Amino acid sequence: xxxxxxxxxxxxxxxxxxxxxxxxxxxxxxxxxxxxxxxxxxxxxxxxxxxxxxxxxxxxxxxxxxxxxxxxxxxxxxxxxxxxxxxxxxxxxxxxxxxxxxxxxxxxxxxxxxxxxxxxxxxxxxxxxxxxxxxxxxxxxxxxxxxxxx
Amino acid sequence: xxxxxxxxxxxxxxxxxxxxxxxxxxxxxxxxxxxxxxxxxxxxxxxxxxxxxxxxxxxxxxxxxxxxxxxxxxxxxxxxxxxxxxxxxxxxxxxxxxxxxxxxxxxxxxxxxxxxxxxxxxxxxxxxxxxxxxxxxxxxxxxxxxxxxxxxxxxxxxxxxxxxxxxxxxxxxxxxxxxxxxxxxxxxxxxxxxxxxxxxxxxxxxxxxxxxxxxxxxxxxxxxxxxxxxxxxxxxxxxxxxxxxxxxxxxxxxxxxxxxxxxxxxxxxxxxxxxxxxxxxxxxxxxxxxxxxxxxxxxxxxxxxxxxxxxxxxxxxxxxxxxxxxxxxxxxxxxxxxxxxxxxxxxxxxxxxxxxxxxxxxxxx
Numbered sequence: 177x178x179x180x181x182x183x184x185x186x187x188x189x190x191x192x193x194x195x196x197x198x199x200x201x202x203x204x205x206x207x208x209x210x211x212x213x214x215x216x217x218x219x220x221x222x223x224x225x226x227x228x229x230x231x232x233x234x235x236x237x238x239x240x241x242x243x244x245x246x247x248x249x250x251x252x253x254x255x256x257x258x259x260x261x262x263x264x265x266x267x268x269x270x271x272x273x274x275x276x277x278x279x280x281x282x283x284x285x286x287x288x289x290x291x292x293x294x295x296x297x298x299x300x301x302x303x304x305x306x307x308x309x310x311x312x313x314x315x316x317x318x319x320x321x322x323x324x325x326x
Numbered sequence: 327x328x329x330x331x332x333x334x335x336x337x338x339x340x341x342x343x344x345x346x347x348x349x350x351x352x353x354x355x356x357x358x359x360x361x362x363x364x365x366x367x368x369x370x371x372x373x374x375x376x377x378x379x380x381x382x383x384x385x386x387x388x389x390x391x392x393x394x395x396x397x398x399x400x401x402x403x404x405x406x407x408x409x410x411x412x413x414x415x416x417x418x419x420x421x422x423x424x425x426x427x428x429x430x431x432x433x434x435x436x437x438x439x440x441x442x443x444x445x446x447x448x449x450x451x452x453x454x455x456x457x458x459x460x461x462x463x464x465x466x467x468x469x470x471x472x473x474x475x476x477x478x479x480x481x482x483x484x485x486x487x488x489x490x491x492x493x494x495x496x497x498x499x500x501x502x503x504x505x506x507x508x509x510x511x512x513x514x515x516x517x518x519x520x521x522x523x524x525x526x527x528x529x530x531x532x533x534x535x536x537x538x539x540x541x542x543x544x545x546x547x548x549x550x551x552x553x554x555x556x557x558x559x560x561x562x563x564x565x566x567x568x569x570x571x572x573x574x575x576x577x578x579x580x581x582x583x584x585x586x587x588x589x590x591x592x593x594x595x596x597x598x599x600x601x602x603x604x605x606x607x608x609x610x611x612x613x614x615x616x617x618x619x620x621x622x623x624x625x626x627x628x629x630x631x632x633x634x635x636x637x638x639x640x641x642x643x644x645x646x647x648x649x650x651x652x653x654x655x656x657x658x659x660x661x662x663x664x665x666x667x668x669x670x671x672x673x674x675x676x677x678x679x680x681x682x683x684x685x686x687x688x689x690x691x
Contacts, residue, residue: 199471199491201529274567312569313590314553321532321552323492 201323206239210249220259226268228256233276238324246326253283254292258299269306277311278318282326285319328609328644329676331369333360338668340382340651345389347655351375352668353382359396361414377404377416384430384441391436395419397427403441403451405460419460421449429475435482437504442473448487450499450519465497465520475536479543483508483517486546488534493527494548494556512544512560526558531565532572535588540578541660545598547584549573555586557598566602570594577652579662579679587649587667591641595682608665608677609644647671 211232219228232253237246260268272280284307287300307315334354341352350362350369359375359382380400387394394414397403401423406414421427425444432439438452441462446469449462470491477486478499485499498517500508513523524546532551539546546558551572556565573588579595585608587593593608628634640646647670654662655676665677 201491278567310569313571314567314569317572318530318532318552318554318567321550322530324530 208235208237208240208245210235210237210240210245211252213248213252216252216256220256225256225260225264226271228259229268229280230271230276232256233272233279236279236326238279238282238322238326250283250286250290250326251292253280254287254296257283257287257303258293258296260299262302265302265306269303269310272310274311277307278315279326281307281311281315282319282322286326327678330644331674331676333362333369333672333674335672337647337670338650338672338674340385341653341666341668341674342385342387342394343653343655343666344387344392350674351385351387351394352674353385353396354672355381357381357398357400359385359394373412373414375404375406375414375416377418378402380426383426383428386430386432386439388432388436393432393436395430395432395439397421397430397441399426401426401443403427403430403439403449405439417460419451419462421451421462422464423447423449425472428472431476431478433478433482433499434480435505437482438499438501440476440478440485440499442476442487442489444472446471446473446489448473448476448485448497448499450485450501452501452504454503463501463519465499467520468522468525469495474534475548477538479511479513479539480541481508481511481543484511484513484523484539484543486537486539488537488548490533491527492529492531492533492550493525494534494537494546494558495522495526496524496546497522524558524561526556526563528554528556528565531556535573536575538576538578538584540581540584540598542581545578545581547576547578547598549576549586549588555584555596555602557602559598564598564602566596566604568594568604574648574650575652575667577654577662577665579654579665580660580683583683585652585665585677585679587645587652589648591643591645591648591669593649593652593665593667593677595679606682608679608682644675645669645671645673 211234216228216232284304336354339355353359357378360371361373362369363372378398380398382398384397394406403419404416423443423445427441427443429442441449448465451460451462454461473487473489475488483500486496488494498521500517500519531554535549537548548556553568553572571589573586576586578584583597585593595605597603597605649667649669652667655664655666663680668674
């Protein structure tokens with residue numbers, strides 16, 4: 177085999193994009209504003225943690241294609257979760273709807289993967305335990321199967 | 327009470343019953359199908375169908391014509407006809423696919439069968455008299471991934487397909503050579519071959535494991551990997567997100583109730599009205615019941631050696647591993663009274679649904 181080109185650029189071409197058998201997962205991205213941050217911060221300042229939690233889970237950004245927005249919302253969610261006292265977590269989870277429990281479970285798993293601070297993991301483990309008691313294995317399976325990630 | 331039968335310790339991947347439940351065909355996760363005959367309380371193997379060179383992925387028994395169709399990972403399907411000496415004669419069906427066949431079902435009139443494949447298409451095969459062979463026609467668009475499950479509508483024309491591109495679809499499998507134009511249904515009026523009559527794609531719910539038409543054909547149920555049971559009532563969609571592990575199989579037991587089972591190892595009954603409501607489990611065993619007697623000496627002995635009092639590995643359900651498939655065994659007045667389930671634990675369990683149905687009726691849904 178003769179070496180016809182001295183450049184090696186061809187090795188960087190992604191040939192898989194030309195494979196017709198590949199699964200095409202195309203859907204329109206939904207635009208979402210995300211939660212209202214000032215509202216969340218106001219609730220936190222007035223020590224109304226449960227209200228802050230419900231606000232931060234509104235307008236979910238899971239179906240968006242904007243990574244900066246998603247990261248900003250994720251950091252806000254982590255901040256809200258870490259401001260809860262351990263005794264308050266269970267009542268807060270009880271006030272969430274099934275959809276909100278699934279959404280919060282997604283954030284907990286993202287928090288495990290990308291810890292925002294050194295002591296976030298024990299807090300997340302507590303939230304995970306309380307969310308699992310309500311959502312069951314189904315909520316964890318949905319974190320894994322749902323292609324719309326937070 | 328449930329009847330439990332063990333067929334070895336290998337997973338039972340698929341099974342099917344004959345018309346009077348005296349015979350059973352099943353495959354133990356290999357390339358053979360065993361035909362079992364009921365003798366007393368036991369099942370005895372009376373024949374082996376060994377023609378596939380790859381794992382058998384689907385078996386279906388035609389109750390009226392007494393023919394068996396099997397499909398396998400070797401990209402082939404065989405139609406087996408019984409002969410007088412008790413042996414089964416295979417006929418190869420050329421599916422013209424380049425990936426494995428995943429599932430196969432006879433149509434209600436048993437004049438054609440459909441095969442779901444990993445080649446992102448469905449083969450609809452009918453018998454051509456003049457050439458004495460089975461002809462396969464393909465339904466391709468717009469399936470984007472492996473077809474994992476199919477079910478026929480009672481009108482012998484519509485076919486529901488669940489696939490790994492997170493969608494359930496209803497296609498028309500109208501073969502003009504062997505049948506007349508069908509009457510309109512709730513899913514549409516014009517039904518040329520391969521027409522897409524209905525599509526529901528839910529990216530958030532995951533792969534579709536199983537689909538099923540209700541006995542009238544007006545409702546379609548599916549089980550997705552996101553632990554979701556979905557129903558489409560002629561276009562109106564209800565879903566139920568469950569808190570258990572995903573289901574691998576759904577089975578309608580009446581027009582308004584269905585049984586689902588899967589990785590949770592336990593069949594659940596759901597009632598379908600204006601919404602999908604959980605109505606109890608067919609398996610009411612608890613962990614303590616299955617424990618047996620654990621003497622004090624045994625307990626301290628294992629505490630000493632292994633650090634744990636309870637070392638039984640049995641789980642608190644009748645099936646000890648995922649349920650792969652369910653089938654309706656006996657019907658009475660449009661209600662399935664007996665249902666069978668096969669699992670990865672090598673067990674086949676027959677469940678009675680009558681007591682749960684009685685309590686369902688008293689719920690007045």
